[in-house]
Amino acid sequence: MxxxxxxxxxxxxxxxxxxxxxxxxxxxxxxxxxxxxxxxxxxxxxxxxxxxxxxxxQVKEKSANVFDIAISEEEEKKKIVSKALSLLHDDQVIIMSGGSTNLVFAKLIPSDLKATIYTYSLPIAMQLSQHPNIDLIFIGGKMQKNAMVTIGMDVIQVVSKIKADICFIGASSINIKQGLTEVGYEISIVKKAMIEASDRVVSMFSADKLNTKMPHGVCELTQLDTIVTDLDPYDAKLEEYRKSGVFIL
Amino acid sequence: MxxxxxxxxxxxxxxxxxxxxxxxxxxxxxxxxxxxxxxxxxxxxxxxxxxxxxxxxQVKEKSANVFDIAISEEEEKKKIVSKALSLLHDDQVIIMSGGSTNLVFAKLIPSDLKATIYTYSLPIAMQLSQHPNIDLIFIGGKMQKNAMVTIGMDVIQVVSKIKADICFIGASSINIKQGLTEVGYEISIVKKAMIEASDRVVSMFSADKLNTKMPHGVCELTQLDTIVTDLDPYDAKLEEYRKSGVFIL
DNA sequence: ATAAATTTTGCATTATTTTGCGTTTTTTGA
DNA sequence: TCAAAAAACGCAAAATAATGCAAAATTTAT
The missing domain is CATH 1.10.10 (Arc Repressor Mutant, subunit A)
Structure with a gap:
């Protein structure tokens, strides 16, 4: 045999x-x-x-659950975003971009917050749909599959009509000269529109994004109102950012 | 052992x-x-x-994870929806409503299918974003949180502009006289629009939905092209439905 | 076809895992 | 507080697995 x-x-x-x-x-x-x-x-x-x-x-087929999203260094990110919770108030109109940092932020939003939140990120929308007091509006369009966000003209059109109090923008890269920059062109356009639509612009990211650069520009440093990182606001690495006038949490 | x-x-x-x-x-x-x-x-x-x-x-399921969606009688539903896989072809434009049956369907869609799918269900979009060959368009709007779907005028407007080959509609209730009926008014409106926008209308549901009724009408039986249930197509319970001319899978 | 090389197989030995029993300790409910 | 039930612990026997090795079988090269 x-x-x-x-x-x-x-x-x-x-x-x-x-x-x-x-x-x-x-x-x-x-x-x-x-x-x-x-x-x-x-x-x-x-x-x-x-x-x-x-x-x-038999091999137990790993259920390959699409729905459990792995967040790298979640604990680290929790520390960052919890600083930004103080920026939230009742009755705000908020726009949130995608990204895992924003997802962690969404998880930590207090359940008694009454606000209107616009987002174009599937995971963030899933998360926020748990919050009983939030009016949630999903901005539709063609899905960019890997990032689980919608992109394209449909998104821009909706975003540009929003009058938001505050927006939270994830960052791929940030540096003094070019400001925020992104890997993808389409995402950079969407973020530009978010910034236009919001009175206050907040960006949260870990310190390793500092002084890096991506191909597509989003905005100058001066267009950001607040940045939130894992560093102490008075850390030497943030010296130049502080000088540019952006508020550091 | x-x-x-x-x-x-x-x-x-x-x-x-x-x-x-x-x-x-x-x-x-x-x-x-x-x-x-x-x-x-x-x-x-x-x-x-x-x-x-x-x-x-049992471990007190950490409901903390929003993302694992419990599907009741998933195996049963798999049997139903797998019958409907034969209705899928490359290059179709498809609209999918929400509901756990449709979610199971989304899971079983073969990964080599090339199609364009519109949906307004968060979980279904999450699921389909795993499919490399599907152009996925999420229909945005205000979120109905418990069902994890968007609803309202924004949704209707987008749906009514789609020219789809086929749509898959989950059913709350179906009976001979009133046809499809829904619990929620808003959902019923959206489904009406879906039917208008599609050449072929398919509804999948388990047999316990048969001969039940909800407050808001969606469509007559004659407007459905195909229904898919867990019963054998020639089961006596489906006799009257067969007579109405709807195709039974 | 034949010899050499490689792979496969079974056996003996050793190591690891599993299991049930007696005993002690902890928990539960009166 | 006490007695019964359940759990934990240590231990030894049994079952299973891993390892090294040599014989047998198969493949490859000449």
Whole structure:
């Protein structure tokens, strides 16, 4: 009996019974348990089954839940965004861009806050739909799949008609000379529109974004009202930003 | 019996009865209580259950995670929607309403399907954003939070401008006389617009929705092209629906 | 076709895991 | 507070797995 045949037999048996037992297989195929174990190990390393003590079971298909979004350094980001909670007040009209920092922010928004929030980020909208007192408006359009945000003219058109009190803009990169810059052209346009539509512009990001640059400009430093980072506001790294007149939380 | 099997049995039993009792398990599985306790401890440390004096109970699901959406009778719904997969073709323009049945459908859409899909459901958009070949357009508007869908005039306006090949409409209720009916007025309006915008109208639902009624009418039975249920198309319960001319999958 | 090289297999040995039992400790409910 | 039930602990026996090795089988090269 060929090894390939055995493997096929094992896999068939596994589907039939949801499991296979080493000793049973050795008996049925008239082979030593060692050989069976080697087969099982091989199939296991190919992820075709999961070897367990005494035999093997079916691989539990990782439910690959689309919905649990991994946030890197969530604790770090919590520290950043919690500083910005003081900027929130009842009856504000708020625009939020996408990004994991903003998502963490959305999680921490107190549940008694009464406000109107516009966003074009799917995860943020999901999060905010838990808040009973927030009027949530999702800005529709073509989805950019990896970032889970809508982009394009539809988004711009809606954003440009909003009169918001404050907007929270995630940042890909920021530096003294170019200000905020973005990887994607389309996102940069949307963020420009957000800034136009808002009385106050807040950007939250971790310090490693400082003094970096991306191809597409969003706005000058002077157009930002407030930036929030994990650093102390009086940290030396923020010296030049402070000089530019932007408020640092 | 393999340990993996036992663990599976315990978890199943736990979901069935909301709890498991050590002595009962030892009896049912014909093992010492020590072994059961060890299993329970193991599953507890994996956070799959919570061990208590005398047995174990379900882990108090951290509802903290907004993103895992519970779908009741998911397996049942899979059976329904998989029948409808044959209605999908490349290059179609599709509109999908919300609802858990449609969400299950979205999960099963083959990843090589090239199509344009419009939806106003957050979870469905999240799901479809995993599909590399689908052009996804989210229809924005005010969020109805519990259903995680957008509603209102903004939605209607966008939908009414779509020229779709096919739309998939979840159903709250259906009966011979009134056709499709909905709990919410706003949703009923949106669905009307969907039907107007589509060449072909498909509704998927489980048989317990048959011959029930909600306050707000969506459409007559004759406006539906296809309905998909868990029943056999020639089941007696569907007799009258068949007579009305609607195609039954 | 034959010899060499490689792979596969089974066995002995050693290591690891699992399991049930007796005992002690903790928890529960009266 | 006390007694019964359950859990934890240590331990030893049994089952299973890993490892090294040599024989057998298969493949490859000449």
């Amino acid at each position: 060929l090894k390939a045949e055995r493997h096929k037999y094992i896999m068939t048996k596994l589907i039939e019974d949801q499991k296979v037992v080493t000793t049973d297989l050795a008996l049925a195929l008239d082979l030593s348990e060692d050989t069976i174990r080697r087969d099982l190990n091989e199939l296991d390393s190919k992820k075709l089954l999961e070897k367990v003590y005494g035999g093997a079971v | 393999l340990k993996a099997e036992r663990h599976k049995y315990i978890m199943t039993k736990l979901i069935e009865d909301q709890k498991v009792v050590t002595t009962d398990l030892a009896l049912a599985l014909d093992l010492s209580e020590d072994t059961i306790r060890r299993d329970l401890n193991e599953l507890d440390s994996k956070k799959l259950l919570e061990k208590v004096y005398g047995g174990a109970v």
